[in-house]
Amino acid sequence: MEFSLAQIATILHGKVEGDENQKVFRLDKIQEGKPGGISFLSNEKYTPFIYETEATAVIVSEDFLAKKPLKTNIIRVKDAYNGFTMLLEAYSMMIKSGKEGIEEPSYMDPTSNTGSQIYRGAFSYIGKDCQIGTNVKIYPHAFIGDRVKLGANTIIHSGARICADSVIGENCEIHPGAVIGSDGFGFAPQPDGTYKAIPQIGNVILEDQVSVGANSTIDCATMGSTIIRKGVKIDNQVQIAHNVIIGENTVIASQAGISGSTEIGKNCIIAGKAGIVGHIKIADNTTIGANTGISRSIAKPNQKIFGYIGLDLKNFLKSYSIFKNLEGLEKRLKELEKKQ
Template identity: 50%
Template sequence: MEFTVQQIAEVLGGSIEGDTTGRISQLAKIEEAQAGALSFLANLKYEPHLYTTGATAVIVSLDFTPRQPVSAALIRVEDPYLGFSKLLEFYQQTTRTGRRGVEQPSYLSEGAQVGEGGYRGAFSYVGEGCVLGRNVLIFPHAYIGDRTRIGDDTIVYAGAKLYPDTVVGQRCVIHAGAVLGADGFGFAPQPDGSYQAIPQIGNVVLEDDVSIGANATIDCATLGSTLIKQGSKIDNLVQLAHNVEIGRHTVIASQTGIAGSAKVGDYCVLAGQVGMAGHVSLANKTTVTAQSGVGKTVRQEGQILQGSTAFDFKQNQRAQIVFRRLPELEERLRAVEAAVSAAEKP
């Protein structure tokens, strides 16, 4: 796939200094780029590479002033990093949505509705009563359970499984191996010590622009819905239990586990291997650092939590300093005790 410098500038809403007719066929880091490549300069420590790069064009900021001659065309935008990210997204969408039509063998229920411009890969399954919007891409071996609804421009990658009654919004991405709608972990203890399964009859709902990573698992609700709100991004290998609610534009990194009925606010960040107990809540804009455990509700917005059980970041840092000094403090305490004991002897 090839574009001119002019076409790329139009996509980004930028202006050009240099040759507008150069042909771009790939994206590359500025220090590695060759002819036909597009790169960007967001961090000025990489500026020396601008004067030696083989790139055909480089995205720079509006106020950047070169200190030496530049052979590459410059595409000026307000934020080079954001501009390059938009271009990556444009490229990704262009290449992904190139797939159209139906591969065989695949299964489509007679009662399903499928919008225009979509793709269904070989061995994919779309069940009874499903509604697929326009330009929905279903890759091979994906399973779309009965009565599932998927919004326009959503992608379901190979091997993903959407249990019956799942609802997916527009422009969502569900990566390979993800499972949406498996039974929540609900079991009632019995007098004899055994456990009786509690039927899980709810569903999973993803609002628009949600991304679900590879092999992530999101359980259906016991009643109602497990809900992932608009724009949130769930990494690979994340587990969200029944009736969990994730707010808007929240990001959750790999190996995080959130127990049943917990609620995470808007614009939160949960780093890798965070554990969150059931029935607790996180206020908006909370950050939880890696390997931290959240065992109680956090009501104050904007906090950074660390530790297990997690508590205020600065308090935790002070506690860690004391913790590292415990052997020294123990020796000093023993010395004080010995001195006191010696002073008390007649």
């Protein structure tokens, strides 16, 4: 696909400085830019490359001032990083949305229905009484269980599994190997020491613009719904247990785990390998650091929690400054004991 700089400037709400009729067809790193490519400059460390790059155009921020003549055209936008992200999103959607039609062999139960501009990849499966929205893309080997609802413009990648009764909103993306709606981890201990499985009869609801990374799992509710609110972004290999609720625009990094019936607020950041126990609440705008263990509710918003047993960031840093000097403190203590 080929686009003029004028077309790209329109997408990004920017302004071309140079020849707006020149065409680009490739996205390049600024240090590797070649004719026909477009790049961006947002980090000052890469500024020298803008004077050397052979890229046809570079996206820059409004406050960029060239200190010497440029060989490339520039597209000036409010923020170069966000502008290039917008371009990547637009390019990615054009590629993904371009697919259409039904590949064989694939299966859809006669009781299910779809909107227009559908893509169903080879070996994909759609069960009974499903509702598939307009422009949905279901890639090869994806599984859609009975009574599933998929909103318009949603993408289900290869090998993803959408289990029965799941509801997925518009403009969502489920990456390869993700499982939505698997049974929650519910077992009742028995007098003889064994465990009996508790039937998981609820579902999962993903609101609009949710992204679920590869090999992540979101368990169905025991009763009711596990709910992922609008705009949530979930990385690869994340575990979300039954009856969890994740607030709008929260982001969760790889290998984090959230136990059952916990409620996470809006605009939270949960870093990699964080572990959160069940039946607690996390306030809005909370940041949870990598490897942090959360064993209690966090009622106050806008906190930064770090440490294996999560502490307020300031308390954690104070405690860590003592911890890293324990060896020296021990020696001093022994010397003092000898003097007594």
